[in-house]
Amino acid sequence: MTASPSCCRRNFASEFASPAREGRQDNRRTTMKAVTSGFLASLMLGASAFAAPATVYSGGDILTMQGPTPRYVEALVEKDGRILFVGKKSGALRAAGKDARKVDLAGAALLPGFIDAHGHLVYATHTMLDADLAGVKDIPELLARLKAHAAETPEGERIVGMGYRAEQMAEKRHPTRAELDTVSATRPITISDGSGHHGVFNTALMKELKLGAGTPDPEGGFFDRIQGSRELEGHAAETAWMAILATRKPLTDAQTRKGVQRASQLWVENGMTTASELGLGLSGDDIPIVTTIINEKLLPIDLVIFAKASASERIIDSAYQIQKSHTNPNGETSADLLAVRPDLDKRYINRVRLAGIKFWMDGSVDTAFLSRPFAKNPPGVTTPDYRGMRVDPQDQLVAALDKYWKSNRQIAAHAIGDEAIEQLLVAAEATARDKGMGDDRPIVQHAQFLRPDQLQRVKALNGTVSFTAAGIYPMGDYIRDLIGPERVSWVGPANSAERLGVNWTINTDWPAGVSPSLLYAAWNVVNRQTRSGAVLVPEERVSAYAAMRAITINGAYQYREEKTKGTLEAGKLADLVILSANPVKVDPAAIKDIQVLQTLKEGRVVYARPASAPVKTAQIPASVHGEDAHPPAGPERELSERDRRTLAALVEAGAQD
Incomplete structure (x- = not known):
């Protein structure tokens, strides 16, 4: 979890709430008229004093994302937030009318806007106010960043940082509270690592919370102690760290x-x-x-x-x-x-919708709930035959499925290990037998270790698997060692899902993931290259087109929004993204380097990449703990x-x- 870079801090809220925008929203009424070409050629909206002219896009690859193979059109027309027409440019110009605005894509690619299949935007509202510790190379750099952030943090507020990786730093360890005390001996400090499972506090925070040698390790967590004593060293893990995070004051x-x-x-x-x-x-x-x-x-x-x-x-x-x-x-x-x-x-x-309920069936890659023991224990784990851990109780999952099956409340489950996935499937299958099948679309989130038989059962439930694919490069070698050669084929089997006809998506899990870029996630699932240069289960690589469907129409289907989003079709929302290159046509290794030039929500530009912005590539972090933590429950x-x-x-x- 990291703070926003400076380039990510411009405010679109005032533009979104502009009077002209509100007028357009308040006066929309739609009727649709079919044409012989098979496209819905016009979308006639009620007259409005604020209505904008249509916009015609042409001059680049316009990839509709319809169907199993790439389909292109010459032009797209947007009118009042919806797609009015897709097809030949001549037809687009007729549909748009004489006052239409014309946009030359100049070789750029136009696709449906990307759909975030698993992220934490509300939680990021907290983390993006904190010191950015991602990528620090050693403890002195970490302390320097914290000091800079402390200088900007008002007196009386806790100093908070996020994103460091102990295994990535030169010292190969967490900082100590004594080291954090050099930032401030009087102001409370907490820093979380990038996974959210670990963190460090300083002496002032320890005194504030009345922690000390007599503080016991909670079930499912622990405090590091100064060697030879019971005194706290500053590092806490799992439930011990979650309890500390829960003491943070609510945001103003x-x-x-x-x-x-x-x-x-x-x-x-x-x-x-x-x-x-x-x-x-x-x-x-x-x-x-x-x-x-x-x-x-x-x-x-x-x-x-x-x-x-x-x-x-x-x-x-x-x-x-x-x-x-x-x-x-x-x-x-x-x-x-x-x-x-x-x-x-x-x-x-x-713009906010309450869609369903999310369960945590296990924790991180290191604590994935497996049916058989890890091939190699994660660092620091000495338990024989270690199988990870279960988190949310099964009876709560069963009760929720019973209550919301065949309703408009979907059930999603964080399930990394195959046994965690099994618990979800067993409960959902029992509910389906009892209540019958509906359009429930349960979602298996992460699905890191997904067995072939479980994939078949997800299909039978009309479910979705959503892979946190961005972890393949930084975590692949580590995961292969944890799971062992007999089970490595279970790791993120996207191509198996594609062949079987299971709806699958890829996600960033940001800010608990390794990158906020879905293009970087797509690069991972297409190439499956690990840090060592190996290809992790080559037969599970997918085509670039399949990867792009995973972040467009498949994402829309996952959320039951395929009627209005996910493809470029007349009548759908004009949710669009313009890319510097077509991901389907570039060298697969270059997908991560494609730039987002514009993002448009219902025809309105909500992001335009500055012409002066440097060319950037997707961050490839060194972390090996990229799954989201069992989350804290704050005050x-x-x-x-x-x-x-x-x-x-x-x-x-x-x-x-």
Whole structure:
């Protein structure tokens, strides 16, 4: 988890909420007229004083992402946020009308906007306010970055940093609290490593929390001790570290605005028009943050939310209480928020949608829940026949499936090991036998060690597997050693999923992943090259086109939004990305170097790469612990009436088709 680079900090919120934009949103009515060519040639919108002319795109590869093989058209027309026409340029010019704006792609490639199949935008609202410790080469560099950040942190606030990797630094260890004390002996400091499983605190924080030699190691975690004593050295892991993270103060409204601005900027810079939060409730102030996002219209792109399972009942119950206590359950709040959704998808409120519930069936690659022991124990693990660990209880998963099966609440599960995946499949299969099959589309997130028989069962459930593919390069050699040669073919079997016809996606898991770039993730799944230069399970490489479908139409299908997103078809939202090169045509090794030139949400430019921006390549970090941690549950802030009303509207909207 890292802070945003300086190039990622421009604010689109004010532009998004402009009067002209609101006028366009408030006056959209649609009818559709088919033409003999088979394309929906026109989308006639109600007259509006604010209506903009159509825009015609041509002059480059326009890849529609329709069907199993690449399909190109000469031109695309956008009008009032939707795709009006795709096809021949002559037909596009006729459909667009005489006042149309014409955009020459000049050889660039136009594709559907990318869909974030597993990310943490709300959680990133926190992490992007912290010191960026990613890529530090040694402890002195880490301390220097912390000191610089401390100078900008107001007095009275905790100094927080994120992103260092112990195995990547010259010392091959975590810093100590004595070393953090050189940054400040009086102000509390916490720093998290890039995986979120480990961290270090200083003496001031230890005193604030009354930690000491008598503090026991909690179940599922531990504190490092100074050699020869019980005194705390400063490093904590797993549940011990999560408990420390949970003591962080909730964000203020001003901090929320700044964090959302930085996070959403990073998402659009990477071509994403639909973001996600796969675990609302990671922090105790997540609901107030989402309330602020909704009521202040802070997002330039859509956000799909899955509530963290342990927090989901609190989230939904808060909404139901509002509904029970008012004659008109949501009053004006619901009506006002729903009225501005431009594509008439009433599941969204001001670009936010509550889609389902997320479970954690295990932890990281090091703690993956396996059916058989690791071939080689992770560093520091001495347990014989170590199989990782289970996290969320099975009975909670079963109860949620029973409650939400055949509803509009999807179930997603963080499941890295094959035994974690097994627990999800067993529960889902039992529910399907009991209640019958519907359009539930359960999601296996990460699916790092997925057996062939389990892939068949995912298909039978009409499920999706979402691979955190960006970890193949930095983690592949390490994973191969952990799992052993007999099971290495289970690692991220994207091509097996493709051949079997299972819907599969790739994701970044940002900020817990290794890179925020879906193009970098695509490069990984196409090439499967590891740091040593080896190819990890060559037969599981996929074509570049299959990889691009994984971040467009497959992502839309995963979230039940394939009717409005994921392909370039007349009538769909004009969610677009313009790339410096066509990923399907370049050398596969060059996919990670492709630049996002523009990101457009419903026809409006939400990111344009500055002409002066240096050419950059995707970060290839040295980490080997890139999966997201079992998340902390921060201190819960009492929900205000405003929070509860907005949440009630969100829950009500999410129940609609």
